[in-house]
Amino acid sequence: MTFDLRDLYQEVIVDHNRNPKNFGKMENATRVAEGYNPLCGDKLHLYLKTDNDRIDDVSFDGTGCAISVASASLMTEALKGKTFSEAEQIFRDFHKLVTQDVSLQDSTMQQLGKLAVLAGVREFPTRVKCATLCWHTLHSILEGTETTVSTE
Amino acid sequence: MTSALKIDSTPLRLDVEKLRADFPILQQRVNGRPLVYLDNAATTQKPVQVITSQDQYYREYNSNIHRGVHTLSSKATAAFEQARSRVRTFIHAASDKEIIFVRGATEAINLVAQSYGRSRLGQGDEIIISEMEHHSNIVPWQLLCEQTGAILKVIPINDDGELIMDEYAKLLGEKTAMVAVTHISNALGTINPVRQIIEMAHAHAAVVLIDGAQAAPHTGIDVQSLDCDFYVFSGHKLFAPTGIGVLYGRQHLLDSMPPYQGGGDMIRMVSFAKTLYSDLPYKFEAGTPNIAGVIGLGAAIDYLDAIGMDAIAQYEHKLLGYATSAVKAVPGLKIIGTARDKTSILSFTLEGIHPHDLGTILDYDGIAIRTGHHCAMPVMEHFHVPATARASLAFYNTSGEIDYFIQSLHKAREIFR
């Protein structure tokens, strides 16, 4: 066997699951979207505060497995201060990381930073959806297909 | 004590190792470990007797039924009708005419809702289901309500996962037209007091459908003694192939119901002016059926009859007891579904570990369990959990497998420590 459970459940992931970063509803969010995985019941809300096309602040809440919670937590850390197009690029790279069995370029891995701990998901195809749920939710916001929170 | 002794002294014993040898799939390794299959409520494995029946049908007498004079067709027809009789004796129905072959429990419920329900129910009539139903015994009735203006009422459950019978009594009334309740809950393992449920419904002249999808593999069924009007189950949960299931219906009800689908096999005569329908059971079996599936179902019932449903029920009861005490010793584990009367299903949560993660970790050890909402989202809502992990047993599971499963649970706790 070439993979180990610890490749999937790395300490970083377990920690982020236990104490997720940027967890909680954002009261003055400018954009909100809901992500839902009907198969396992994972549900999350993503809150963004944006300034034109820059993400100033981001948080999430909801319930899900360790992979989906840790992924969302790591995502929020990675997104702060990024422009929409930078965020989309990270999503594309991240998607490659968790779905394709090719080594990514060093520069890409550097860009991904801590997100790289989720690479183990690649060996567990049924869990890819868990790792990408938050990113798809983000994507819906960036594409403008989400429900926008009114400031009222 | 005395009752335990009594059970132990009964002569009903299973030679589980010998039975396991009948299941080729159980001999394999998954992720390098011997497969421990604990997802029997989702679907069961097939003994070689069932697998061989499929092979034999396709190699030796594959042909369409009820329409050929040639040898193969009459052979296939005989095997098909013989399987129907096997089903009849298995559930103790009065006549072969009361055994309708369908795709599964889901289709059987839809058939009753659309044929019986749609022709009989109207505005304001009430349909009673329960909070512990599988989605397949909820949604067909919701569709019927939308179509007819009937109203859905729900029997609540208590925190042990048992039906609150007093509430059921209150829901019954003049408007009650239909009661549709599961015999055994797939999410909780609860065995419902169906005899009493039926009796109470009949006292209000309501017609009762029992969803036996989880009961057929674990208990003997006697539809006449239960006095139920409709009883449904799926072959694939009964060690038979997928895509075949049974609707039992009381003959006079089936006779009075309009066809569900139109097509070949369900007609006696067709002209553009008027079509005459076939007699039961063919009126409800339009088109070429799942012939191999029916033959496989017959083979599965032969197999189960040889073991004996009582012996199976007794063995599983003991194994569930063993598994229940074993999981109770795992710190942070909470059993969802603690009914006094339950069978073969162990639904649980483990503190700090999402069921989905547990499913992956156990799978790594070759253990197959189900995680999620088990198509019973209202049950999850009742217990305020998004999902549970569920180990569901069959007679081929062993206490050794339970021990190994417990070890793997501890490993999961270690990873998430």
Ligand SMILES: Cc1ncc(COP(=O)(O)O)c(C=O)c1O
């Ligand atoms: C209680 C119950 N009812 C109905 C069904 C539906 O069975 P099928 O999908 O075979 O039609 C199931 C299957 O999980 C079940 O457990």
